Amino acid sequence: MKFLLQITSSPFHSQGSITAYHFAKAVIEKGHRISHVFMFMDGVYHILQSKDFPTDELDICKRWRDLAKEHHIELSACINSVTKRGIENSSDFAITSYSAFVNAALEADRVLQFG
DSSP states (O other): OEEEEEEOSOTTTOSHHHHHHHHHHHHHHTTOEEEEEEEOGGGGGGGOOOTTOOTTSOOHHHHHHHHHHHHTOEEEEEHHHHHHHTOOOOTTSEEEOHHHHHHHHHHOSEEEEEO
16 A cells, blocks of 8 residues: 655654654555655754754654655655745755645555644
8 A cells, every 4th residue: 555644743843743754664564655755834844954953852854864765755845835934955855836745645545644
């Protein structure tokens, strides 16, 4: 089964991203596939790369990047959300329109949103 995940919450102020990450790992362990993770609204803060992330906190942004590289998951962020928040581009995330999310949803077997 192919899953598409949408994350709408900031990685710094909510458990949504951590829950989505653990869900993704469990899905992969069961032999399913995460085809795409789309960051929307405050979820676009995942594209930030902080070099000074506290060592006693889970760096969920890095975890998503590592999981995506290991399992060939496409990471993208909504261009409108990125622009509205003044975030610089990231080489690990594609900056796309919301229509890209809709197209990915049409190809997925399941779409889940985590906020």
